[in-house]
């Protein structure tokens with residue numbers, strides 16, 4: 001069932017068992033899990049079925065620190081959420097991403113990769129990712145041209161990435177949700193406040209508004225905030241009438257630890273002889289990136305990261321020649337290249353190279369950002385049209401982030417040299433070991449991570465291992481805001497997996513008698 005909340009009488013009361021706020025990747029995944037169950041699910045979406053600039057404007061916010069994209073354009077504010085323009089590029093987090101790493105402050109999830117794997121498998125169906133298999137060997141069997149570089153995997157390994165078509169949630173899941181008898185989807189229903197009971201230990205209702213001037217109240221037994229990484233924190237912070245610092249924020253953690261994936265063109269790979277490296281190129285279903293081994297991360301005390309390979313002529317419109325290499329870098333000369341070429345001849349890497357291959361590749365990184373409490377979302381003094389303080393983002397990178405990128409390429413260079421495949425040349429901004437500054441073209445991947453981090457301890461996290469806000473019995477958060485660390489993989493596959501895990505958790509709680517019946521609630 002679908003209702004446009006602008007059409008309701010003002011001050012309507014909406015009631016159900018579960019209230020999911022936000023119809024994007026996380027919220028829609030959760031709602032779909034409850035299709036045709038005995039529970040009444042309310043799905044609140046701030047926008048309509050199409051882009052509406054007046055709603056999108058609610059996302060505008062201030063930005064300081066490391067240069068970032070305008071907040072208004074980093075997320076889409078209508079049904080389907082940011083899957084309306086995501087790229088669909090997915091991979092899983094590595095086992096090390098979940099562990100406590102002594103060299104990365106405040107690292108460690110309360111759950112392991114093994115806990116998430118069954119949900120990754122289910123998430124594949126939601127995102128149309130095909131069979132769940134991330135081993136390079138599997139993809140080689142599918143396509144003989146998919147040959148990973150024979151690098152020492154104690155240094156560098158081949159991390160497989162998958163491509164969603166990309167699935168547009170607003171298109172794919174609209175009909176099943178609108179037609180389901182037990183799902184009540186409200187569009188133009190923007191959450192503006194969250195009301196708790198007297199002891200602030202349970203949520204009783206949320207308040208929604210729209211620019212038609214209507215305000216409605218929504219009551220449910222349990223509430224899930226699924227409005228994306230910056231917005232989840234903003235809404236908790238803005239709910240500060242009963243808890244002066246905002247809900248779930250007694251330890252001043254909501255909004256802190258904002259993380260992105262640092263995306264940066266950082267180096268060049270020059271092969272000893274031209275190679276197509278098909279498995280590394282954009283293919284319809286899978287490709288690999290060079291990833292730093294867990295052992296190297298530990299040995300050098302650095303973060304996780306991967307590097308993609310794009311033929312230089314495609315990346316920069318340059319036709320690479322040996323002369324260009326020698327001219328750019330006087331330390332290199334033809335002899336080096338021919339010597340390496342000779343070493344490579346006859347080895348198994350010859351299979352990788354075709355006569356019509358590429359000589360040089362641009363290496364671009366996707367680097368994990370270290371958890372940093374000063375990198376954060378706060379409330380601005382300016383309010384949006386519906387009266388909610390706007391988000392203010394202060395994105396802050398650290399020397400460890402920079403050192404990790406530099407080391408990633410040094411290790412890749414070492415592995416390439418040892419295998420006789422080629423050489424890596426760092427871009428200027430990485431050459432000086434003492435330079436912690438960032439070039440102007442430093443970017444993120446439009447990934448909003450960490451602002452409601454998960455922990456087993458309320459002093460170090462906003463949500464527990466089930467994504468429930470500490471201290472509030474019936475308030476949950478879905479999305480990448482719950483990740484304590486970001487790993488190197490893009491976030492959406494993992495957040496869909498965690499939304500499925502949260503759905504299962506709620507089903508278990510409901511079977512055990514939760515939540516208390518609505519009757520008698522104020």
Ligand SMILES: Cc1cc2nc3c(=O)[nH]c(=O)nc-3n(C[C@H](O)[C@H](O)[C@H](O)COP(=O)(O)OP(=O)(O)OC[C@H]3O[C@@H](n4cnc5c(N)ncnc54)[C@H](O)[C@@H]3O)c2cc1C
Pocket residue numbers: 021022023024025026027044045046047073074075076077078079080081082083085086087088089090189190191192226227228229231235445446447448478479480490491492493495
């Ligand atoms: C250009 C671009 C490319 C990307 N490419 C990739 C990629 O290749 N791979 C990858 O993994 N990720 C990618 N991402 C990130 C991906 O889009 C997000 O990780 C994902 O959409 C987040 O899902 P979500 O449900 O948390 O948030 P969203 O999908 O943004 O959904 C949040 C929903 O909440 C609604 N909402 C917000 N506030 C309120 C409110 N107050 N009341 C009611 N509803 C509200 C919004 O309207 C929206 O529908 C990309 C992002 C961008 C911008």
